[in-house]
Amino acid sequence: MATTRHSPARSVAAHAILIAYTIIALFPVLVIVVNSLKTRNAIFRSPLSLPDEETFSLVGYQTVWAQGDFILYFQNSLIVTVASLACVLLFGAMAAFALSEYRFRGNTLMGLYLALGIMIPIRLGTVAILQLMVASGLVNTLTALILVYTAQGLPLAVFILTEFMQQVSKDLKDAGRIDGLSEYRIFFRLVLPLVRPAMATVGVFTMIPIWNDLWFPLILAPAEDTKTVTLGAQVFIGQFVTNWNAVLAALSLAILPVLVLYIAFSRQLIRGITAGAVK
Amino acid sequence: MSTPQTEKHPVRWHIAVFLAPAVIVYTTIMILPLFGTLQLSFFRQIDREAVFVGLDNFRTLLLDPRWSASFWNALGNNMWFFVVHMLVQNPIGILLAAILSSPRLRLAAFYRTAIFIPTILSFVIVGFGWKLILSPIWGVAPSLLDAVGLKVLFAPWLGKEEYALTTLSLISVWQFVGIPMMLIYAALLTIPDEIIEAAECDGITGMSQFWKVKLPLILPSIGIISVLTFVANFNAFDLIYSAQGALAGPNFATDILGTFLYRTFFGFQLQIGDPNMGSTIASIMFLIILAGVCFYLFVIQRRLRRYQF
Numbered sequence: 001m002a003t004t005r006h007s008p009a010r011s012v013a014a015h016a017i018l019i020a021y022t023i024i025a026l027f028p029v030l031v032i033v034v035n036s037l038k039t040r041n042a043i044f045r046s047p048l049s050l051p052d053e054e055t056f057s058l059v060g061y062q063t064v065w066a067q068g069d070f071i072l073y074f075q076n077s078l079i080v081t082v083a084s085l086a087c088v089l090l091f092g093a094m095a096a097f098a099l100s101e102y103r104f105r106g107n108t109l110m111g112l113y114l115a116l117g118i119m120i121p122i123r124l125g126t127v128a129i130l131q132l133m134v135a136s137g138l139v140n141t142l143t144a145l146i147l148v149y150t151a152q153g154l155p156l157a158v159f160i161l162t163e164f165m166q167q168v169s170k171d172l173k174d175a176g177r178i179d180g181l182s183e184y185r186i187f188f189r190l191v192l193p194l195v196r197p198a199m200a201t202v203g204v205f206t207m208i209p210i211w212n213d214l215w216f217p218l219i220l221a222p223a224e225d226t227k228t229v230t231l232g233a234q235v236f237i238g239q240f241v242t243n244w245n246a247v248l249a250a251l252s253l254a255i256l257p258v259l260v261l262y263i264a265f266s267r268q269l270i271r272g273i274t275a276g277a278v279k
Numbered sequence: 280m281s282t283p284q285t286e287k288h289p290v291r292w293h294i295a296v297f298l299a300p301a302v303i304v305y306t307t308i309m310i311l312p313l314f315g316t317l318q319l320s321f322f323r324q325i326d327r328e329a330v331f332v333g334l335d336n337f338r339t340l341l342l343d344p345r346w347s348a349s350f351w352n353a354l355g356n357n358m359w360f361f362v363v364h365m366l367v368q369n370p371i372g373i374l375l376a377a378i379l380s381s382p383r384l385r386l387a388a389f390y391r392t393a394i395f396i397p398t399i400l401s402f403v404i405v406g407f408g409w410k411l412i413l414s415p416i417w418g419v420a421p422s423l424l425d426a427v428g429l430k431v432l433f434a435p436w437l438g439k440e441e442y443a444l445t446t447l448s449l450i451s452v453w454q455f456v457g458i459p460m461m462l463i464y465a466a467l468l469t470i471p472d473e474i475i476e477a478a479e480c481d482g483i484t485g486m487s488q489f490w491k492v493k494l495p496l497i498l499p500s501i502g503i504i505s506v507l508t509f510v511a512n513f514n515a516f517d518l519i520y521s522a523q524g525a526l527a528g529p530n531f532a533t534d535i536l537g538t539f540l541y542r543t544f545f546g547f548q549l550q551i552g553d554p555n556m557g558s559t560i561a562s563i564m565f566l567i568i569l570a571g572v573c574f575y576l577f578v579i580q581r582r583l584r585r586y587q588f
Contacts, residue, residue: 121514
């Protein structure tokens with residue numbers, strides 16, 4: 001059987017296609033990062049060559065450092081992402097536990113209600129969300145963003161976590177009940193640790209769109225001291241359009257942290273995506 | 280709540296406690312504003328007062344020549360944006376997943392990780408990065424084409440009305456191809472080995488095995504990917520805004536519903552922002568997305584056969 005599936009020619013073809021697509025996927029990112037380390041002349045004269053002693057320069061990064069407030073932007077993005085993520089995971093897990101564990105009237109309806117948001121994007125409510133935030137004085141605060149992203153992340157989180165919580169052994173929970181654990185303790189002590197892998201998957205899925213979002217920071221929190229990295233980079237690039245060193249450096253600075261995080265967690269992410277598959 | 284027989288309790292408060300935070304945040308920040316936006320689309324500001332005008336805003340948007348041209352342009356562009364995704368992104372995703380899932384492929388983890396990288400990048404990076412790479416000022420794209428002897432093909436793709444939208448769609452495909460790849464890959468892994476072995480015993484291998492055995496089994500995943508793509512495309516904004524600005528140039532050639540909504544709601548240049556017309560556009564987007572999702576749920580999904588192993 002192995003022979004029918006693995007002729008060398010097929011294997012070479014498979015690798016050729018994958019390598020070609022990998023190059024397509026990585027090339028633009030590499031071009032940006034590599035050129036951000038070169039002098040202005042070198043960027044234009046030989047965009048495809050690596051920086052050498054003569055052409056190496058950090059002038060772009062110096063401009064970004066001097067002109068943009070990227071540390072503050074990073075801090076804002078970090079606060080917004082971590083806080084929303086924590087809320088989504090905690091609230092989502094709690095709701096998923098209620099939906100998967102208890103039979104009560106309206107259970108299915110509640111599940112459907114919460115799942116609506118998977119298909120209907122929260123952006124369509126922007127006009128009224130802005131009015132709501134203006135009315136409650138939350139415009140240009142990070143709280144506004146955290147609330148919106150929590151609402152945005154919850155539907156998918158509840159949906160995925162419900163599926164996973166249904167697989168947690170009933171006997172274990174009943175044993176906990178016989179030992180006199182309250183429902184809250186059963187949730188926090190028994191169920192939550194068991195669904196940790198699913199939480200990690202949901203976490204990654206929730207985090208990426210929040211970190212990368214441009215729409216809500218642009219509309220709800222465009223002030224200088226609440227800008228997120230994505231919006232900050234967008235505005236900075238708009239102002240420095242002709243300063244290629246600075247633009248490339250700003251782009252690289254926006255790429256690198258996400259890239260490092262992704263490479264650190266990619267195993268977890270991919271295992272999470274395929275978790276349903278190999279269970 | 281310490282008694283074991285929770286079933287006999289008249290009110291099980293813990294259920295409410297578990298549900299409350301999620302339901303409250305979700306309802307106030309998402310569901311109510313969604314209906315609020317729908318409601319706003321039936322009003323108009325006349326002398327600083329909200330006046331109920333029924334379907335007048337919709338009539339203006341669809342029929343008034345000052346609005347309808349922009350609207351139909353945005354809708355048509357959005358359709359094309361979606362078509363390009365369906366025709367390019369999903370087949371490439373399926374192809375890559377099919378190759379990746381072949382057993383004992385070396386370096387599979389590396390390929391998966393690398394091909395997924397563009398998906399995690401923000402639209403600002405993708406939009407602006409590609410804008411630089413395709414720029415005729417910077418020679419990356421022309422010199423690459425020159426290397427393979429196709430320099431004549433080069434054009435400032437993002438600056439030409441006839442190419443700009445397709446170029447942006449392809450950039451978006453480049454960014455998101457990782458998602459269908461991963462979902463299909465996961466679906467292919469669920470196919471039990473016995474089925475594949477049975478197929479091989481019957482002499483079905485290679486390409487015909489993919490078409491006759493695996494593809495029918497992953498059709499439900501392809502359906503889900505299609506509807507996710509539809510929702511994402513009709514709600515897209517960031518990439519166009521990052522690459523072409525709110526005016527979605529050249530000459531509105533890349534204007535889609537998201538950018539049209541943004542300009543209408545916030546105003547641009549001389550036009551003043553109009554929350555009511557903005558809501559009207561958002562409502563239409565809502566209806567389009569709802570129609571697409573219902574079509575998927577009631578027409579496509581019912582006809583797809585799901586196999587339980």
